[in-house]
Amino acid sequence: MYSFKNDYSEGAHPNILKALMETNLVQQEGYGLDEYSCKAIEILRDKLNNPEANIHFVSGGTQANLIVISSILKPYESVISANSGHVNTHETGAIEATGHKINTIDTKDGKLRPEDVKYILEQHVDEHMVKPRTVYISNTTEVGTVYKKRELEELYSYCKENNLLLFLDGARLGSGLTAPDNDLSLSDLSRLVDAFYIGGTKNGGLLGEAIVISNESLKADFRYYLKQRGALLSKGRLLGIQFLELFKDDLYLRLASHANTMAAKLAEGIVEMGFSFLTNPESNQIFPILPDNIIDKLNQKFLFYVWSKEGDNMSSIRLVTSWATKEEAVDGFLKELKSLMEV
Amino acid sequence: MYSFKNDYSEGAHPNILKALMETNLVQQEGYGLDEYSCKAIEILRDKLNNPEANIHFVSGGTQANLIVISSILKPYESVISANSGHVNTHETGAIEATGHKINTIDTKDGKLRPEDVKYILEQHVDEHMVKPRTVYISNTTEVGTVYKKRELEELYSYCKENNLLLFLDGARLGSGLTAPDNDLSLSDLSRLVDAFYIGGTKNGGLLGEAIVISNESLKADFRYYLKQRGALLSKGRLLGIQFLELFKDDLYLRLASHANTMAAKLAEGIVEMGFSFLTNPESNQIFPILPDNIIDKLNQKFLFYVWSKEGDNMSSIRLVTSWATKEEAVDGFLKELKSLMEV
Amino acid sequence: MYSFKNDYSEGAHPNILKALMETNLVQQEGYGLDEYSCKAIEILRDKLNNPEANIHFVSGGTQANLIVISSILKPYESVISANSGHVNTHETGAIEATGHKINTIDTKDGKLRPEDVKYILEQHVDEHMVKPRTVYISNTTEVGTVYKKRELEELYSYCKENNLLLFLDGARLGSGLTAPDNDLSLSDLSRLVDAFYIGGTKNGGLLGEAIVISNESLKADFRYYLKQRGALLSKGRLLGIQFLELFKDDLYLRLASHANTMAAKLAEGIVEMGFSFLTNPESNQIFPILPDNIIDKLNQKFLFYVWSKEGDNMSSIRLVTSWATKEEAVDGFLKELKSLMEV
Amino acid sequence: MYSFKNDYSEGAHPNILKALMETNLVQQEGYGLDEYSCKAIEILRDKLNNPEANIHFVSGGTQANLIVISSILKPYESVISANSGHVNTHETGAIEATGHKINTIDTKDGKLRPEDVKYILEQHVDEHMVKPRTVYISNTTEVGTVYKKRELEELYSYCKENNLLLFLDGARLGSGLTAPDNDLSLSDLSRLVDAFYIGGTKNGGLLGEAIVISNESLKADFRYYLKQRGALLSKGRLLGIQFLELFKDDLYLRLASHANTMAAKLAEGIVEMGFSFLTNPESNQIFPILPDNIIDKLNQKFLFYVWSKEGDNMSSIRLVTSWATKEEAVDGFLKELKSLMEV
Structure with a gap:
C-alpha cells in the first residue's frame, strides 16, 4: 500500500x-x-x-x-x-x-x-x-x-x-x-x-x-x-x-520543491472534486476534509493519518508528500478518490 | 597521519x-x-x-x-x-x-x-x-x-x-x-x-x-x-x-575480533621492547607507558591520546584499534617506535 | 488600611x-x-x-x-x-x-x-x-x-x-x-x-x-x-x-468556620446591594463583580486584589477572610461599599 | 538523656x-x-x-x-x-x-x-x-x-x-x-x-x-x-x-559565642584526659577519638553521633553544643567520661 x-x-x-x-x-x-x-x-x-x-x-x-x-x-x-x-x-x-x-x-x-x-x-x-x-x-x-x-x-x-x-x-x-x-x-x-x-x-x-x-x-x-x-x-x-x-x-531546495509540487497536485485534484480543507494547502502537508465512509475506503488502498473529526460524518485527513513521492501515486490517489465519490 | x-x-x-x-x-x-x-x-x-x-x-x-x-x-x-x-x-x-x-x-x-x-x-x-x-x-x-x-x-x-x-x-x-x-x-x-x-x-x-x-x-x-x-x-x-x-x-564478532587481533599485535610488539602498561592489555584499547620524548616523536607520525602522567618522564598513551585498522599501520607503528628507541 | x-x-x-x-x-x-x-x-x-x-x-x-x-x-x-x-x-x-x-x-x-x-x-x-x-x-x-x-x-x-x-x-x-x-x-x-x-x-x-x-x-x-x-x-x-x-x-475547623462566616456576611451584604459574583460565593474567598470606579474608591480604604475584567466598566475583585478577620472590618467594608453606591 | x-x-x-x-x-x-x-x-x-x-x-x-x-x-x-x-x-x-x-x-x-x-x-x-x-x-x-x-x-x-x-x-x-x-x-x-x-x-x-x-x-x-x-x-x-x-x-554572635565556649570547655576537658581529636577542635562541633567500650557506656547517659572508626578499638564521636547548651551538662559529660576511664 x-x-x-x-x-x-x-x-x-x-x-x-x-x-x-x-x-x-x-x-x-x-x-x-x-x-x-x-x-x-x-x-x-x-x-x-x-x-x-x-x-x-x-x-x-x-x-x-x-x-x-x-x-x-x-x-x-x-x-x-x-x-x-x-x-x-x-x-x-x-x-x-x-x-x-x-x-x-x-x-x-x-x-x-x-x-x-x-x-x-x-x-x-x-x-x-x-x-x-x-x-x-x-x-x-x-x-x-x-x-x-x-x-x-x-x-x-x-x-x-x-x-x-x-x-x-x-x-x-x-x-x-x-x-x-x-x-x-x-x-x-x-x-x-x-x-x-x-x-x-x-x-x-x-x-x-x-x-x-x-x-x-x-x-x-x-x-x-x-x-x-x-x-x-x-x-x-x-x-x-x-x-x-x-x-x-x-x-535541498529541489527535493522540497518536488514534495510541494506533488502536494499541490493532490490539493488541486481534491479541490476540483469540491472538498474543502482544514487549513489552506500551502506546503507538503495538506488536510482535506472528507466523508468518513470515503476515508475508510481510501484507507484500504493508501496509508495516511485521520487527523480530526469535522462535524458528524466528516473528518480531516493528513496527506504528506516528500522528495520521494511518485507522481503515479498521486494520480492513483486522486483517481481512487474520484471513483469512490461516484459510487 | x-x-x-x-x-x-x-x-x-x-x-x-x-x-x-x-x-x-x-x-x-x-x-x-x-x-x-x-x-x-x-x-x-x-x-x-x-x-x-x-x-x-x-x-x-x-x-x-x-x-x-x-x-x-x-x-x-x-x-x-x-x-x-x-x-x-x-x-x-x-x-x-x-x-x-x-x-x-x-x-x-x-x-x-x-x-x-x-x-x-x-x-x-x-x-x-x-x-x-x-x-x-x-x-x-x-x-x-x-x-x-x-x-x-x-x-x-x-x-x-x-x-x-x-x-x-x-x-x-x-x-x-x-x-x-x-x-x-x-x-x-x-x-x-x-x-x-x-x-x-x-x-x-x-x-x-x-x-x-x-x-x-x-x-x-x-x-x-x-x-x-x-x-x-x-x-x-x-x-x-x-x-x-x-x-x-x-x-559483529568478526569485526571486533579483528580489532582485538590488531591491538594484541601492538601490545606484543611493545612488550617485546620492554615497556609496561597502565592496565593489562586485554582488548582493543591498550595503554603502554612510554618515555615522554618518544611519545612526542611518535605523535608526529601517528595520532593517539596521551592518557596520564606516570612518573617524571613517562606517560601512558591510549592506542585504539578497530574493525578498520590496517595491519600495515600496526607494523608501521611498531617499527617507528623501535627506531625511536634506537636513536 | x-x-x-x-x-x-x-x-x-x-x-x-x-x-x-x-x-x-x-x-x-x-x-x-x-x-x-x-x-x-x-x-x-x-x-x-x-x-x-x-x-x-x-x-x-x-x-x-x-x-x-x-x-x-x-x-x-x-x-x-x-x-x-x-x-x-x-x-x-x-x-x-x-x-x-x-x-x-x-x-x-x-x-x-x-x-x-x-x-x-x-x-x-x-x-x-x-x-x-x-x-x-x-x-x-x-x-x-x-x-x-x-x-x-x-x-x-x-x-x-x-x-x-x-x-x-x-x-x-x-x-x-x-x-x-x-x-x-x-x-x-x-x-x-x-x-x-x-x-x-x-x-x-x-x-x-x-x-x-x-x-x-x-x-x-x-x-x-x-x-x-x-x-x-x-x-x-x-x-x-x-x-x-x-x-x-x-x-482547625472552628478557625475555618469563622473565616467562612465572615465571607458569607460579606457576600450577603454585597448580594443585597444587587451585585453578582464571578463564581458562587461558597467559602472564604469571594469574587464580587463591581463597577471599576467603585473599586478604585474602595481600594483607598481596604486592600484586596482586582481579579479580572468583566465587561467594559466592571471587574471582579477577590475578598479573602481568615480565622483572624474582624467582624467590624466586614461591617466597615459593607458600609463603605453602600455609601459609595449612594454617591 | x-x-x-x-x-x-x-x-x-x-x-x-x-x-x-x-x-x-x-x-x-x-x-x-x-x-x-x-x-x-x-x-x-x-x-x-x-x-x-x-x-x-x-x-x-x-x-x-x-x-x-x-x-x-x-x-x-x-x-x-x-x-x-x-x-x-x-x-x-x-x-x-x-x-x-x-x-x-x-x-x-x-x-x-x-x-x-x-x-x-x-x-x-x-x-x-x-x-x-x-x-x-x-x-x-x-x-x-x-x-x-x-x-x-x-x-x-x-x-x-x-x-x-x-x-x-x-x-x-x-x-x-x-x-x-x-x-x-x-x-x-x-x-x-x-x-x-x-x-x-x-x-x-x-x-x-x-x-x-x-x-x-x-x-x-x-x-x-x-x-x-x-x-x-x-x-x-x-x-x-x-x-x-x-x-x-x-x-546572634552572643548565642554562637556561648556554644563555642561550651565546646571549648568540653574539648579542654577531653584533652586533659589525654585523648586526641579527628580534627582540631575550633568551633561548636568537636570530634574526640575515644575507645569504643567507653563510647558505648557514655551513650547510655548522653546522646551523640558516633562519627568514624579510627583504628581497631577507637572511634571518633561528634559532640555539638548550641546557644542552649547547659554548662551543667558539659560538666556532667566530662565527669562521666572521667569516671568511665577510671574503671
Missing part, C-alpha cells in the same frame, strides 16, 4: 548514500570535528549570508528542540508556543523534562502573531509565575501553513521590543522555503530569528538537523549542551556528509 | 552501506517500527537466547546510558560507578542532568566488585543520603579491561541480594566478547545483567547502540523514555538495517 | 504561640522525629479514620504540591489540572521544574469532572505524547468553589477505572470542610483521594501543611523526597506543635 | 518567641514583603557594610544550598566541593536533582584551598566533561574547622582569576565568626564570597537562613528561584522577625 503518512517513509537521496560510500574509509576526527562537517558549515554560512553563524548538526527534531530551548532558558523561564506546536503536543514532554513550562495559546492556523505573544506576556507579571523568554514557532507549521516574510518581521520585531528570543523549528523548512507563496530565504531567516534549524531528516537525509544560531549571546559553549543531551555523535561525519550533499547544487 | 585515537575514525562496514542502498526506496513505518528493526530484534533475541528481551535501537552511547539509567531510578536514587566510569568522567554530567547522583569509588582496573559496591552501600543508610539503586559497569571498561564470567556472576548475585539493578555499558562490547581471555557470551549477559547495550558505533556501524532489557520490571513504556529524550529516530530503519547486517553471519 | 487580600496577613492563633513557648527548651529529635510531630500524626490518623495513613509536615503549599506530584510521576508521566489550578498558574513552573508537563483544561468553576479528565486522556494515546497519570484538584478551588462528596466520588471512581491517581491540594481545606454546603469529612478525603494535604498556613498556623498519603503504593521512602527538595526542617517540632494545637478540640 | 547530637534540639531563643507574640496580629504583606523582613534586611546590610547586598530569607540549609547553586549554574556547569561537603554527603542528591554534578576532592580538614580547585580544573578541559563554575565551601566546615581570612582571600582570589564563583554555606556561620581563632567579619564575607548564607536555625532561630548575594550578576530575578523551589513562605514575616531579633544587640 502506498503511504502518504509522512515524509520519512523512504531512506535518503541517492547522492547521500553515494557520498557515504566514497568517503567511507577516510579517517576523520570524531564528534563533528571532521572535514565534511566543517565544510558543510562553511557552505551553510554562505547560503545564510552569515559568516558568524554558529552551526551544529544533531540527529533529530525533538533533540534539536529540547537542546536549543533548554540552552536559552534560565530555570524559571518559559517558552511560548501555539497550542498545536510540536513541542507542546508530540514530544512526550521533552521540554518540560528539561525543567521548563510551555505557555500555550490557541491559534487557528498554527502560526503565532505578536498579539498572541502579547496575551501571554500580560498574564505573566511577577515571580509567582514563570517568565516567558522564548517564542517557539515552526515553518512550515504543524498544520502545513507557511510564514510570510512580513509576518516573521513583525514577530521578530515584537520579540526584540519585549526582550524575547525567537526560535524557529525547521523540521520541514525545505517545504516552507519552496512553497508557492513563500517569500523567505535562508538568509532572511538568519536575520529574523535568533536560532533555528534546517531539517534534513524530512527532506532527503537519513537523519540530521542543522541548528543555526545567529544571536551572539546564545553561541557560547553550545557543544556542552550537545554532549550532555547525548547529541554529539562520535561519527559526526555522518551528519556533515549529508548536509554537504543536500546543499550542493541546491539539492 | 594514521590514527589510533579511537575506533570511530572511519565510516561503516561496507555491508551496511550496501544494505542501506538496497532498501533505500522501500516505504517503511517510522520510529523503529519498520520491518528491518523488527527483524533485527528477532535475530538479537535469538543470539541472546532470550525471546522476551526488550530491545531498542538508539543513536549513541551517552544517549543509551542516560535513558536507561534515568528510566530505572526514582528521583532520590543513585547509580554506583567506578570513578573512571564513562558516565562519571566523559559525558558532561548527562546523568546528573537527569537528576541523579553518581556514587563513585576508585578501582585500579576500572572494574567494580561486590566489595566496592558494599562500601558505597554502607555509607548510605538513611534519607539524608541518596539511595543507591543501580550499578553501572562497562565491558570493556574505560581502561580496556574485560570482565570474566565469574566476576559478573558474583557482582550480579551481590546486586540481587541487595536489591540493586545491574546495567552494563557495552559501547565496546564486541571487543569484550572476542577478547582472548573472554568467557562471556551474549546469552550470559542477558542472564547476568538487568539491562545492557550492544555498541554498534564503535564496531562497524555508522551509529547505533542496541539497548537490551532483560529485567521484566524495566520494560514497560520504554519507548516513552526514548521519545522524551530525543532518541526515537523518525527513520529508525537506519538503525535496524545496521544491526541486521552486523548480526548476519556474526559479522 | 484593613486587608482582605489574603488569609495569611496575620501571624498564628495564640494557642500555637503559647505551645511553642511551653515546649521551647525541651530537647527533641530533629527532622520531624520529635514527640510533638509523632503525636500530631497520631491525632490526624484518628481524625482521618485511617491508622495507616502516611503523614508528613512541610512548610508550604508549593513545596507540598511539587513534592507529592513529582514523587508520584515517572519522568514521562503528566498531571492533569484545571487551567486555573494553582500549580499551573501561580507556582512559577514548580511542577515543570521537576520535569513534568501539566495537561490543562478550561473549567468555569475551577473544578475537574470525569468528562474533563476523559477529554485529556483521549488526546494522549501513544509514546509521542506524555502519559497522564495524576489528577490535581484543590478544595476549595482557586476560585473559591467547594467539592461535594458526590463529585469527589465520581472523580475518584473515574480515576481508579483509568489507572489515575487523585491528589487534592488542601491549602484552604479548612474553609472547604466548613463551608455551608460542604458534605465532606477528613475521613471521606482519606478514602476518596490517593494523597492530599491539610493546609495550616492559611488557617491559623505560622506555616505548615500536613501531607496525607492514603495510597499504599505512594508511601515508600517519602522522607527521601522531603529531604531532597529541602523540605525536611531540622526543627520539625515547629510544624508538629502547630498541627497538634490546630487539631486539639477541633480548633 | 542530655543530647549533644546537634544544635537544633531546642526551640528558639525566647526573644524570638516574644517578638512573634508582640507582632502576631499586625496585618502584613505576604511573601517576604512585610515590614519586619524589610527592616531585617536593612540591619543585615548595615552589618555587612554592603548597602547593595541582595538578601532573602529561606527556611532551611538544604533549600538555601540548592537554590543558590542552581541559580548560578548553566545546565552543563558544575560545583566543586570537598568530598565531605554537606551538599555532597547529606542532602540526598539535592544538587544533582537540579541537574548539576558535584566535583569532589578529598581534603583532610574539610576546607578547600586553591590547589584543590586547581586539581579539579585541570581535569575538566573540554565539552566531554562538565565545566566547573562554582566553588562550594562551608564555615564552619562539616568537620568543625574554621576558615581564616587569609585562606578565604586566597581562595576568592584564585576563583576570580579562573572565572569561578565562590559560595559559602553558613549553616553554622555564627560559630565560625565567634570561634577563638576567627579573624573574619560579616563584612569580610560580603567582600570575599559571591554569595553566602547566615544560618539561623542552628543558632537560636526556629528556622531560617538569610541568603546574601554580593555579586551583581547573581541578583536578578532571584525571587523567581525562591518561588519555583517552594521557598517563598506566604507568612515570610516569620523569617523576618527572627533575623530582626537575632541581629538586635548582636544576639
Whole structure:
C-alpha cells in the first residue's frame, strides 16, 4: 500500500548514500570535528549570508528542540508556543523534562502573531509565575501553513521590543522555503530569528538537523549542551556528509520543491472534486476534509493519518508528500478518490 | 597521519552501506517500527537466547546510558560507578542532568566488585543520603579491561541480594566478547545483567547502540523514555538495517575480533621492547607507558591520546584499534617506535 | 488600611504561640522525629479514620504540591489540572521544574469532572505524547468553589477505572470542610483521594501543611523526597506543635468556620446591594463583580486584589477572610461599599 | 538523656518567641514583603557594610544550598566541593536533582584551598566533561574547622582569576565568626564570597537562613528561584522577625559565642584526659577519638553521633553544643567520661 503518512517513509537521496560510500574509509576526527562537517558549515554560512553563524548538526527534531530551548532558558523561564506546536503536543514532554513550562495559546492556523505573544506576556507579571523568554514557532507549521516574510518581521520585531528570543523549528523548512507563496530565504531567516534549524531528516537525509544560531549571546559553549543531551555523535561525519550533499547544487531546495509540487497536485485534484480543507494547502502537508465512509475506503488502498473529526460524518485527513513521492501515486490517489465519490 | 585515537575514525562496514542502498526506496513505518528493526530484534533475541528481551535501537552511547539509567531510578536514587566510569568522567554530567547522583569509588582496573559496591552501600543508610539503586559497569571498561564470567556472576548475585539493578555499558562490547581471555557470551549477559547495550558505533556501524532489557520490571513504556529524550529516530530503519547486517553471519564478532587481533599485535610488539602498561592489555584499547620524548616523536607520525602522567618522564598513551585498522599501520607503528628507541 | 487580600496577613492563633513557648527548651529529635510531630500524626490518623495513613509536615503549599506530584510521576508521566489550578498558574513552573508537563483544561468553576479528565486522556494515546497519570484538584478551588462528596466520588471512581491517581491540594481545606454546603469529612478525603494535604498556613498556623498519603503504593521512602527538595526542617517540632494545637478540640475547623462566616456576611451584604459574583460565593474567598470606579474608591480604604475584567466598566475583585478577620472590618467594608453606591 | 547530637534540639531563643507574640496580629504583606523582613534586611546590610547586598530569607540549609547553586549554574556547569561537603554527603542528591554534578576532592580538614580547585580544573578541559563554575565551601566546615581570612582571600582570589564563583554555606556561620581563632567579619564575607548564607536555625532561630548575594550578576530575578523551589513562605514575616531579633544587640554572635565556649570547655576537658581529636577542635562541633567500650557506656547517659572508626578499638564521636547548651551538662559529660576511664 502506498503511504502518504509522512515524509520519512523512504531512506535518503541517492547522492547521500553515494557520498557515504566514497568517503567511507577516510579517517576523520570524531564528534563533528571532521572535514565534511566543517565544510558543510562553511557552505551553510554562505547560503545564510552569515559568516558568524554558529552551526551544529544533531540527529533529530525533538533533540534539536529540547537542546536549543533548554540552552536559552534560565530555570524559571518559559517558552511560548501555539497550542498545536510540536513541542507542546508530540514530544512526550521533552521540554518540560528539561525543567521548563510551555505557555500555550490557541491559534487557528498554527502560526503565532505578536498579539498572541502579547496575551501571554500580560498574564505573566511577577515571580509567582514563570517568565516567558522564548517564542517557539515552526515553518512550515504543524498544520502545513507557511510564514510570510512580513509576518516573521513583525514577530521578530515584537520579540526584540519585549526582550524575547525567537526560535524557529525547521523540521520541514525545505517545504516552507519552496512553497508557492513563500517569500523567505535562508538568509532572511538568519536575520529574523535568533536560532533555528534546517531539517534534513524530512527532506532527503537519513537523519540530521542543522541548528543555526545567529544571536551572539546564545553561541557560547553550545557543544556542552550537545554532549550532555547525548547529541554529539562520535561519527559526526555522518551528519556533515549529508548536509554537504543536500546543499550542493541546491539539492535541498529541489527535493522540497518536488514534495510541494506533488502536494499541490493532490490539493488541486481534491479541490476540483469540491472538498474543502482544514487549513489552506500551502506546503507538503495538506488536510482535506472528507466523508468518513470515503476515508475508510481510501484507507484500504493508501496509508495516511485521520487527523480530526469535522462535524458528524466528516473528518480531516493528513496527506504528506516528500522528495520521494511518485507522481503515479498521486494520480492513483486522486483517481481512487474520484471513483469512490461516484459510487 | 594514521590514527589510533579511537575506533570511530572511519565510516561503516561496507555491508551496511550496501544494505542501506538496497532498501533505500522501500516505504517503511517510522520510529523503529519498520520491518528491518523488527527483524533485527528477532535475530538479537535469538543470539541472546532470550525471546522476551526488550530491545531498542538508539543513536549513541551517552544517549543509551542516560535513558536507561534515568528510566530505572526514582528521583532520590543513585547509580554506583567506578570513578573512571564513562558516565562519571566523559559525558558532561548527562546523568546528573537527569537528576541523579553518581556514587563513585576508585578501582585500579576500572572494574567494580561486590566489595566496592558494599562500601558505597554502607555509607548510605538513611534519607539524608541518596539511595543507591543501580550499578553501572562497562565491558570493556574505560581502561580496556574485560570482565570474566565469574566476576559478573558474583557482582550480579551481590546486586540481587541487595536489591540493586545491574546495567552494563557495552559501547565496546564486541571487543569484550572476542577478547582472548573472554568467557562471556551474549546469552550470559542477558542472564547476568538487568539491562545492557550492544555498541554498534564503535564496531562497524555508522551509529547505533542496541539497548537490551532483560529485567521484566524495566520494560514497560520504554519507548516513552526514548521519545522524551530525543532518541526515537523518525527513520529508525537506519538503525535496524545496521544491526541486521552486523548480526548476519556474526559479522559483529568478526569485526571486533579483528580489532582485538590488531591491538594484541601492538601490545606484543611493545612488550617485546620492554615497556609496561597502565592496565593489562586485554582488548582493543591498550595503554603502554612510554618515555615522554618518544611519545612526542611518535605523535608526529601517528595520532593517539596521551592518557596520564606516570612518573617524571613517562606517560601512558591510549592506542585504539578497530574493525578498520590496517595491519600495515600496526607494523608501521611498531617499527617507528623501535627506531625511536634506537636513536 | 484593613486587608482582605489574603488569609495569611496575620501571624498564628495564640494557642500555637503559647505551645511553642511551653515546649521551647525541651530537647527533641530533629527532622520531624520529635514527640510533638509523632503525636500530631497520631491525632490526624484518628481524625482521618485511617491508622495507616502516611503523614508528613512541610512548610508550604508549593513545596507540598511539587513534592507529592513529582514523587508520584515517572519522568514521562503528566498531571492533569484545571487551567486555573494553582500549580499551573501561580507556582512559577514548580511542577515543570521537576520535569513534568501539566495537561490543562478550561473549567468555569475551577473544578475537574470525569468528562474533563476523559477529554485529556483521549488526546494522549501513544509514546509521542506524555502519559497522564495524576489528577490535581484543590478544595476549595482557586476560585473559591467547594467539592461535594458526590463529585469527589465520581472523580475518584473515574480515576481508579483509568489507572489515575487523585491528589487534592488542601491549602484552604479548612474553609472547604466548613463551608455551608460542604458534605465532606477528613475521613471521606482519606478514602476518596490517593494523597492530599491539610493546609495550616492559611488557617491559623505560622506555616505548615500536613501531607496525607492514603495510597499504599505512594508511601515508600517519602522522607527521601522531603529531604531532597529541602523540605525536611531540622526543627520539625515547629510544624508538629502547630498541627497538634490546630487539631486539639477541633480548633482547625472552628478557625475555618469563622473565616467562612465572615465571607458569607460579606457576600450577603454585597448580594443585597444587587451585585453578582464571578463564581458562587461558597467559602472564604469571594469574587464580587463591581463597577471599576467603585473599586478604585474602595481600594483607598481596604486592600484586596482586582481579579479580572468583566465587561467594559466592571471587574471582579477577590475578598479573602481568615480565622483572624474582624467582624467590624466586614461591617466597615459593607458600609463603605453602600455609601459609595449612594454617591 | 542530655543530647549533644546537634544544635537544633531546642526551640528558639525566647526573644524570638516574644517578638512573634508582640507582632502576631499586625496585618502584613505576604511573601517576604512585610515590614519586619524589610527592616531585617536593612540591619543585615548595615552589618555587612554592603548597602547593595541582595538578601532573602529561606527556611532551611538544604533549600538555601540548592537554590543558590542552581541559580548560578548553566545546565552543563558544575560545583566543586570537598568530598565531605554537606551538599555532597547529606542532602540526598539535592544538587544533582537540579541537574548539576558535584566535583569532589578529598581534603583532610574539610576546607578547600586553591590547589584543590586547581586539581579539579585541570581535569575538566573540554565539552566531554562538565565545566566547573562554582566553588562550594562551608564555615564552619562539616568537620568543625574554621576558615581564616587569609585562606578565604586566597581562595576568592584564585576563583576570580579562573572565572569561578565562590559560595559559602553558613549553616553554622555564627560559630565560625565567634570561634577563638576567627579573624573574619560579616563584612569580610560580603567582600570575599559571591554569595553566602547566615544560618539561623542552628543558632537560636526556629528556622531560617538569610541568603546574601554580593555579586551583581547573581541578583536578578532571584525571587523567581525562591518561588519555583517552594521557598517563598506566604507568612515570610516569620523569617523576618527572627533575623530582626537575632541581629538586635548582636544576639546572634552572643548565642554562637556561648556554644563555642561550651565546646571549648568540653574539648579542654577531653584533652586533659589525654585523648586526641579527628580534627582540631575550633568551633561548636568537636570530634574526640575515644575507645569504643567507653563510647558505648557514655551513650547510655548522653546522646551523640558516633562519627568514624579510627583504628581497631577507637572511634571518633561528634559532640555539638548550641546557644542552649547547659554548662551543667558539659560538666556532667566530662565527669562521666572521667569516671568511665577510671574503671
